[in-house]
Amino acid sequence: MSNTPTSHIRNFSIIAHIDHGKSTLADRLIQLTGGLTAREMTEQVLDNMDIEKERGITIKAQTVRLTYKALDGETYILNLMDTPGHVDFAYEVSRSLAACEGSLLVVDASQGVEAQTLANVYQAIDAHHEIVPVLNKIDLPAADVPRVKQQIEDVIGLDASDAVEISAKTGLNIPAVLEALVTRLPAPSGDPDAPLKALLIDSWYDQYLGVIALVRVKDGRLKRGQRIRMMATGASHPVEQVGVFTPKMVAMDDLGPGEMGYITAAIKTVADCKVGDTITDDRNPATDMLPGFKPSVPVVWCGLFPIDADDFEKLRDSLGKLRLNDASFHYEAETSAALGFGYRCGFLGLLHLEIIQERLTREFDLDLIATAPSVVYRIHRTNGATEELHNPADMPDGSVIDHIDEPWIKASIMVPDDHLGAVLTLCNERRGQQVDLTYVGTRAMAVYRLPLNEVVFDFYDRLKSISRGYASFDYAMDGYEEGDLVRISILVNMEPVDALSFIAHRSVAETRGRSICGKLKDLIPKQLFKIAIQAAIGGRVIARETISALSKDVTAKCYGGDISRKRKLLDKQKEGKKRMRQFGKVEIPQTAFLAALKMDA
Amino acid sequence: MQSLALYIHWPFCLAKCPYCDFNSHVRARIPHARMIAALRRELAFEAARLGPRRLTSIFFGGGTPSLMEPGDVAILIADARALFSAEPDIEITLEANPTSIEAGRFRGYRDAGVNRVSIGVQSLRQAALTFLGREHDAGQAIAAIELGRRIFPRISFDLIYARPAQSLADWRDELRQALSLAADHLSLYQLTIEPGTQFATRHARGEFALPDDELGAALYDATGEEAARFGLLPYEISNYAAAGAESRHNLAYWRYHDYAGIGAGAHGRISLVDGLFATRRHRAPEVWADLVEREGSGSVEETGVSPADQAREALLMGLRLRDGIDLAAFAARTGLGIDQAIDQESLAACVEAGYLTRDGVSLSATAEGRKRLDSVLAVLVR
Numbered sequence: 001m002s003n004t005p006t007s008h009i010r011n012f013s014i015i016a017h018i019d020h021g022k023s024t025l026a027d028r029l030i031q032l033t034g035g036l037t038a039r040e041m042t043e044q045v046l047d048n049m050d051i052e053k054e055r056g057i058t059i060k061a062q063t064v065r066l067t068y069k070a071l072d073g074e075t076y077i078l079n080l081m082d083t084p085g086h087v088d089f090a091y092e093v094s095r096s097l098a099a100c101e102g103s104l105l106v107v108d109a110s111q112g113v114e115a116q117t118l119a120n121v122y123q124a125i126d127a128h129h130e131i132v133p134v135l136n137k138i139d140l141p142a143a144d145v146p147r148v149k150q151q152i153e154d155v156i157g158l159d160a161s162d163a164v165e166i167s168a169k170t171g172l173n174i175p176a177v178l179e180a181l182v183t184r185l186p187a188p189s190g191d192p193d194a195p196l197k198a199l200l201i202d203s204w205y206d207q208y209l210g211v212i213a214l215v216r217v218k219d220g221r222l223k224r225g226q227r228i229r230m231m232a233t234g235a236s237h238p239v240e241q242v243g244v245f246t247p248k249m250v251a252m253d254d255l256g257p258g259e260m261g262y263i264t265a266a267i268k269t270v271a272d273c274k275v276g277d278t279i280t281d282d283r284n285p286a287t288d289m290l291p292g293f294k295p296s297v298p299v300v301w302c303g304l305f306p307i308d309a310d311d312f313e314k315l316r317d318s319l320g321k322l323r324l325n326d327a328s329f330h331y332e333a334e335t336s337a338a339l340g341f342g343y344r345c346g347f348l349g350l351l352h353l354e355i356i357q358e359r360l361t362r363e364f365d366l367d368l369i370a371t372a373p374s375v376v377y378r379i380h381r382t383n384g385a386t387e388e389l390h391n392p393a394d395m396p397d398g399s400v401i402d403h404i405d406e407p408w409i410k411a412s413i414m415v416p417d418d419h420l421g422a423v424l425t426l427c428n429e430r431r432g433q434q435v436d437l438t439y440v441g442t443r444a445m446a447v448y449r450l451p452l453n454e455v456v457f458d459f460y461d462r463l464k465s466i467s468r469g470y471a472s473f474d475y476a477m478d479g480y481e482e483g484d485l486v487r488i489s490i491l492v493n494m495e496p497v498d499a500l501s502f503i504a505h506r507s508v509a510e511t512r513g514r515s516i517c518g519k520l521k522d523l524i525p526k527q528l529f530k531i532a533i534q535a536a537i538g539g540r541v542i543a544r545e546t547i548s549a550l551s552k553d554v555t556a557k558c559y560g561g562d563i564s565r566k567r568k569l570l571d572k573q574k575e576g577k578k579r580m581r582q583f584g585k586v587e588i589p590q591t592a593f594l595a596a597l598k599m600d601a
Numbered sequence: 602m603q604s605l606a607l608y609i610h611w612p613f614c615l616a617k618c619p620y621c622d623f624n625s626h627v628r629a630r631i632p633h634a635r636m637i638a639a640l641r642r643e644l645a646f647e648a649a650r651l652g653p654r655r656l657t658s659i660f661f662g663g664g665t666p667s668l669m670e671p672g673d674v675a676i677l678i679a680d681a682r683a684l685f686s687a688e689p690d691i692e693i694t695l696e697a698n699p700t701s702i703e704a705g706r707f708r709g710y711r712d713a714g715v716n717r718v719s720i721g722v723q724s725l726r727q728a729a730l731t732f733l734g735r736e737h738d739a740g741q742a743i744a745a746i747e748l749g750r751r752i753f754p755r756i757s758f759d760l761i762y763a764r765p766a767q768s769l770a771d772w773r774d775e776l777r778q779a780l781s782l783a784a785d786h787l788s789l790y791q792l793t794i795e796p797g798t799q800f801a802t803r804h805a806r807g808e809f810a811l812p813d814d815e816l817g818a819a820l821y822d823a824t825g826e827e828a829a830r831f832g833l834l835p836y837e838i839s840n841y842a843a844a845g846a847e848s849r850h851n852l853a854y855w856r857y858h859d860y861a862g863i864g865a866g867a868h869g870r871i872s873l874v875d876g877l878f879a880t881r882r883h884r885a886p887e888v889w890a891d892l893v894e895r896e897g898s899g900s901v902e903e904t905g906v907s908p909a910d911q912a913r914e915a916l917l918m919g920l921r922l923r924d925g926i927d928l929a930a931f932a933a934r935t936g937l938g939i940d941q942a943i944d945q946e947s948l949a950a951c952v953e954a955g956y957l958t959r960d961g962v963s964l965s966a967t968a969e970g971r972k973r974l975d976s977v978l979a980v981l982v983r
Contacts, residue, residue: 528976551818554974556791561868
């Protein structure tokens with residue numbers, strides 16, 4: 001098996017919009033080629049994490065080695081690289097695509113091409129992939145094969161006349177997909193006798209095996225016992241185990257050119273495995289490295305704080321564990337007067353943020369408060385210095401700021417034309433600049449440039465609701481531009497509540513300031529003392545609300561001599577105060593912050 | 602000689618009121634003889650460890666103490682007088698229910714030595730009496746008050762207000778009528794939902810709603826205004842009296858003096874040789890009586906109260922009084938200065954907000970402060 005010639009290997013990934021059936025198709029391919037017994041088949045084999053199964057998304061790349069006897073009588077090794085579909089994980093996608101020569105483009109025959117599909121297809125084209133269109137769900141009454149074929153040709157510019165028409169759910173025509181992989185995708189190239197060159201695609205930490213590296217061999221052979229060298233870091237390790245996923249882990253003696261698999265090599269931490277690095281033989285090294293990957297850069301930051309201050313240590317440990325398997329997210333300690341000790345965390349996007357937060361809650365059993373997401377601003381000081389700002393609370397005084405640049409994105413939105421008007425209005429409200437507007441049948445594709453901070457502010461939800469869920473959205477970062485940005489501070493009895501401050505364009509500052517003051521007024525219960533809530537830009541108050549003191553709070557009857565009970569009640573009241581945050585004379589329940597932050601800041 | 606207030610609990614009622622969380626039990630037949638014997642024995646037990654005391658008041662509470670036989674009340678009063686040094690003007694109060702009162706019984710209690718009666722009227726409106734689960738009607742209540750005024754030197758009665766859907770005007774009207782019937786003392790309580798009561802369940806189910814804090818405050822203010830027009834002033838949060846007519850027994854609680862509590866479920870704060878103790882009797886009448894018969898006392902808890910807790914309790918109780926806490930008495934009682942017991946920043950904030958006043962002699966809550974006393978205490982007490 002390990003001596004499969006490259007001519008009998010096909011490496012491919014599957015590109016699909018969420019819900020278009022990628023995981024179901026993958027399951028069918030595994031089933032049909034006998035990778036797992038029927039008993040081992042659980043639904044959506046590749047999505048290991050509960051979150052992936054529930055949301056129907058893939059977060060981490062995975063590989064599966066399929067053995068297929070083709071119609072030509074030959075046996076082929078088909079390596080499936082499962083990739084994330086969401087824009088936040090575009091970085092993972094590009095890595096995965098670099099390890100393959102071709103892709104299946106899966107499109108729902110009733111839904112058609114969606115925005116997210118586009119970005120990934122373009123990445124595949126950029127990676128010089130051969131692309132085989134697959135129309136899925138053709139068994140559905142709403143399926144419109146000719147229309148969707150036309151759409152693939154019009155929107156993506158791919159010839160869809162030979163598209164494979166299947167139903168992954170019923171298993172219809174799946175063998176044709178396998179056959180198309182063999183006949184239509186190119187075989188990988190590579191020299192088995194050249195010095196070893198393997199691309200490190202991904203790595204993760206397994207509690208039994210330690211660090212596992214996912215690799216694609218380009219030249220030479222990767223063997224058990226071999227001493228390898230990471231070309232970028234220079235570190236060398238003896239290879240302990242070589243193997244493939246079927247999707248079960250199966251140990252092998254070696255991996256040759258064109259093959260994909262894993263190695264373990266007594267590597268202590270994931271940080272020692274630089275994704276995109278080239279692995280070579282320590283004694284017979286290659287001279288040049290494979291092209292690596294651009295490092296991932298977090299674009300959205302937010303503070304994560306434990307609701308119970310005693311959970312801080314647990315949060316730190318949990319973030320550390322998550323980071324072992326997800327080098328793309330960053331965290332640094334942060335202290336907030338309102339929320340106590342926590343971490344400022346950087347994410348690839350909003351979905352990434354949501355997923356990490358959910359994993360912390362679910363897998364590590366943590367109750368967390370997340371502050372409003374913020375993008376990374378570039379502050380240009382009057383003294384010529386430039387700095388990146390991850391946290392609105394850290395924004396320097398206006399007098400030392402010359403100007404601020406904010407990140408922009410290029411967004412593609414596909415929407416049925418009855419909802420187009422509302423979508424365009426939303427984009428314009430959010431300071432969007434229209435780049436392109438095209439129609440495919442009754443669907444429009446609007447391309448807009450938008451400031452990212454307008455998108456992290458409640459954009460997805462609005463888009464979904466105004467299009468009744470029909471709009472699909474995708475974006476790519478599109479540089480920085482100067483913006484008229486101000487920091488809005490929220491003050492409770494004249495004391496700033498750091499966790500609630502945010503940066504916004506001057507044109508919307510007042511509206512948003514008023515809105516958050518209004519929300520806080522409803523969320524903070526009346527107290528012994530009057531509470532003033534203000535939103536301010538610098539020293540200028542732009543919105544104000546007052547919560548009057550509570551009018552009456554006294555036990556009517558205190559009699560019978562049972563003072564112990566009264567004392568216990570007082571103790572309970574005092575215990576409750578531990579969950580409050582003190583602002584001058586005012587104590588705000590953490591739940592009020594939680595609610596204020598939940599409501600899209 | 603140290604003073605003592607004596608509380609005697611009679612734990613039986615004809616029916617349990619839906620708002621009441623006091624220790625009361627309904628029995629087909631009340632075991633009078635056994636209960637009285639046990640009360641006498643427990644009183645003797647308590648007197649033996651307390652030593653000589655100036656007895657300033659006796660209070661028969663419940664339950665429904667007007668279900669006691671007047672002769673039994675006489676026996677207990679006689680015992681107390683024999684065991685302690687009763688002050689010449691000792692106040693002896695008995696709580697009475699309008700249903701269980703007739704002229705003969707009232708005279709009997711008076712003859713037994715009771716000189717003050719406190720009647721559980723609760724309302725003068727029939728709908729409210731029904732809602733509150735009271736078995737008497739307004740006519741019976743008025744008759745009981747009038748009878749009480751003829752027989753006893755001092756009389757008070759209770760009303761419960763801030764009831765569901767009660768308007769300000771309705772309450773003023775009802776209260777004026779009550780004030781015209783009253784002598785020189787009234788207890789006017791806002792309805793409170795106590796955990797474990799029938800009302801707690803019904804309230805949680807949303808069967809009725811209480812006035813919000815603003816209406817509650819308005820009702821409270823109106824109560825003070827109306828009572829003042831009849832010369833009754835709020836000397837405690839829910840108690841209104843003409844000068845000199847305050848309940849001396851209840852003042853002992855609020856001033857955090859020694860009080861002994863006997864009978865099922867009774868609480869006490871008593872100074873013994875080795876400090877101040879919190880005492881609690883078993884709540885179940887029969888179990889309590891068993892304990893007394895076996896051991897002389899039905900006490901199930903005798904806990905030393907630390908100086909810090911004494912200070913906290915003295916604050917919880919003392920700030921309910923209009924006159925507040927006498928600083929010298931506070932220090933003498935607890936061994937702590939008031940400043941050791943309160944948070945200074947909160948004190949300053951509460952003084953600034955007009956909730957508390959403090960001088961060299963006393964610390965007291967203003968009228969505005971008393972209305973919000975639970976919140977004030979939560980920040981003030983250390």
